[in-house]
Amino acid sequence: MxxxxxxxxxxxxxxxxxxxxxxxxxxxxxxxxxxxxxxxxxxxxxxxxxxxxxxxxxxxxxxxxxxxxxxxxxxxxxxxxxxxxxxxxxxxxxxxxxxxxxxxxxxxxxxxxxxxxxxxxxxxxxxxxxxxxxxxxxxxxxxxxxxxxxxxxxxxxxxxxxxxxxxxxxxxxxxxxxxxxxxxxxxxxxxxxxxxxxxxxxxxxxxxxxxxxxxxxxxxxxxxxxxxxxxxxxxxxxxxxxxxxxxxxxxxxxxxxxxxxxxxxxxxxxxxxxxxxxxxxxxxxxxxxxxxxxxxxxxxxxxxxxxxxxxxxxxxxxxxxxxxYGAFGSVSRIRYEVVVEGTAAEVPRKDSGWREYEFRGKPGDPRRWPRQFAPYHLRLDWLMWFAALSPAYAGPWFGALVERLLEGDRDTLRLLRRSPFPADAPPRHIRARLFRYRYTTWRELRETGACWERTYVREFLPPTRLTGTTHRS
Structure with a gap:
């Protein structure tokens, strides 16, 4: 044949x-x-x-x-x-x-x-x-x-x-x-x-x-x-x-x-x-x-x-x-990122010592240079990008993510690059804020060493704590 x-x-x-x-x-x-x-x-x-x-x-x-x-x-x-x-x-x-x-x-x-x-x-x-x-x-x-x-x-x-x-x-x-x-x-x-x-x-x-x-x-x-x-x-x-x-x-x-x-x-x-x-x-x-x-x-x-x-x-x-199949039928003109932070304070205030959770792949600290992960797939990081585009993308899972962080869930923490709180001493409150990110210029890169510059936009999730089930405080 x-x-x-x-x-x-x-x-x-x-x-x-x-x-x-x-x-x-x-x-x-x-x-x-x-x-x-x-x-x-x-x-x-x-x-x-x-x-x-x-x-x-x-x-x-x-x-x-x-x-x-x-x-x-x-x-x-x-x-x-x-x-x-x-x-x-x-x-x-x-x-x-x-x-x-x-x-x-x-x-x-x-x-x-x-x-x-x-x-x-x-x-x-x-x-x-x-x-x-x-x-x-x-x-x-x-x-x-x-x-x-x-x-x-x-x-x-x-x-x-x-x-x-x-x-x-x-x-x-x-x-x-x-x-x-x-x-x-x-x-x-x-x-x-x-x-x-x-x-x-x-x-x-x-x-x-x-x-x-x-x-x-x-x-x-x-x-x-x-x-x-x-x-x-x-x-x-x-x-x-x-x-x-x-x-x-x-x-x-x-x-x-x-x-x-x-x-x-x-x-x-x-x-x-x-x-x-x-x-x-x-x-x-x-x-x-x-x-x-x-x-x-x-x-x-x-x-x-x-x-x-x-x-x-x-x-x-x-x-x-x-x-x-297909990809990028539309292209965003502005980059937004959701920054997740926790505090050990009993009462959450602006000056409550909020500390930022660091993800493995998505932009966070403006001075941290992106790494190569592909073909490995960081699923949470990708969904965080969609969440920044619209809270509707985060609806099914973001509340559960916050709850797991408040519990100090070890499996969830393993998805992150670094948690500012140990698993056995999780934060009392977590909040999420939306920032606009842009690449620095050549001059800014030389002067600051930062590849990103970020600007606060608005609150994404107000301070939240655990009381049996996750709710907004």
Whole structure:
């Protein structure tokens, strides 16, 4: 069945699978280290409450059948172990069916996590990892050459990621059409990286070139993925370079990295594939049947891309098999940050010795330079960015965060860079204030050593204390 496989993409599949296994490992590690405070039994949005009100058919998950923090931890660390095994190449040592089943394990485990993760797992790269991870099951292992139809589907996902993001920008904020969005984006993005300050200070004409190049990469280059080689390799390479540029400019979890991984199977690596036997009939039937299903499910993302009311990052089925993507359809012009503070004073006053909680990734102390965390995902820090945009984003969980800080909850404190209060002596009151942040100029940086300058805007949450249940004092 020579028509069914493409041996020349052997190396591309190998690199793709190992890189994807690495991203799975990061995703499961993020989950294992953060879940107790976020969605655990005493988390801000507990899984048990969620599964009580949402039926299995809407959010298929192992945790509908049973949930405990211990069971969840076992699943998360099992995901880490299987991902590490795939990264080491265990699937290539198994028979074809065994390799496929091994790839199915992290997909099923992570689907179970995402479907009960609520707002903490509502990011587009969660669905993207699941969609790509499901296709990896069909790619086979060393027993067969890569199936042509699955390679096509991987390019189809990459096309939707890039083209969808390009369309949402052109239809959204006018600054994308005027080529001025990067005058603001590096300063107002969710989580700046160590080089973001320097990107922001690039000359504005260079920002215009960056935006124009982004439009070309997202609106024109994706069509070249379906062209013959070497054109498809050039298109994929341009996307990889663009994504690496984005990696340098900010912290976007594994969004950029999984886009790079998606581009790898489209690259024609200059290596000779090993001799393999023909694909077994059962494998051909399974791949063609599932591929037909996925192509049929693609009509909704296509309709969304063509619609003037295009939406970003939407799943159209509970298994996250085919989704729609996009990012930054609008760009904030001003950066706001919620600063959380506590005091041990019995009566909270302005001069009560308020001390600030420091988060790992989001801006806080103006003198603290941003760090690189991606592809690791700091979920609380990202949601704090949304909270600063509008209190409505924080409604479901912010009160629980304050309550956990007032209790000195150790799992919650582990999500932070530093707490000004030890766990066994938590503050009596907590408040939150909204500040405007802006990058300092070159001169201010030299004089003060601070990369941020912040200005008080208003109260976000008045002083709050514990009296059985959290309430405003």
């Amino acid at each position: 020579e028509w069914f496989t493409a041996p020349e993409y052997w190396t591309g599949r190998l690199v793709f699978q190992r890189a994807l296994a690495g991203l799975y490992l990061v995703a499961f590690l993020t989950t294992a280290l953060q879940f107790r405070a976020l969605i655990g039994e005493r988390g801000m949005l507990p899984v048990p409450r969620f599964v009580e009100r949402v039926p299995f058919r809407r959010s298929p998950s192992l945790f509908h059948r049973h949930y405990s923090d211990r069971f969840f931890a076992v699943c998360a660390w099992a995901g880490c172990a299987v991902s590490a095994a795939l990264l080491a190449g265990l699937d290539s040592l198994l028979p074809l069916w065994g390799g496929m089943l091994l790839w199915l394990v992290p997909w099923a485990l992570y689907l179970s996590v995402v479907n009960v993760g609520q707002t903490w797992y509502s990011f587009g790269w969660e669905s993207l990892l699941l969609e790509v991870g499901f296709l990896a099951v069909l790619l086979g292992n060393d027993e067969v050459a890569p199936p042509v139809v699955v390679l096509f589907l991987l390019r189809w996902v990459l096309f939707r990621v890039e083209f969808g993001a390009g369309l949402i920008k052109m239809r959204g904020d006018e600054c994308w059409r005027k080529l001025t969005c990067l005058d603001h984006h590096h300063e107002t993005q969710p989580m700046p990286g160590p080089l973001s300050w320097f990107f922001h200070r690039l000359p504005k004409p260079l920002h215009r070139i960056e935006v124009a190049a982004n439009h070309v990469t997202q609106l024109v280059v994706p069509f070249l993925l379906f062209a013959p080689q070497p054109v498809a390799t050039v298109a994929a390479s341009l996307m990889i370079v663009t994504q690496l540029w984005l990696v340098l400019s900010g912290n976007f979890a594994w969004l950029n990295w999984i886009t790079i991984v998606l581009a790898l199977p489209a690259v024609a690596f200059p290596s000779a594939p090993p001799a393999v036997s023909d694909a077994p009939l059962w494998y051909v039937v399974v791949v063609l049947a599932v591929s037909a299903l996925l192509l049929g499910l693609s009509h909704r993302p296509v309709r969304n891309m063509l619609s003037r009311r295009q939406v970003m990052n939407r799943s159209f089925d509970p298994l996250h098999l085919v989704n729609t």
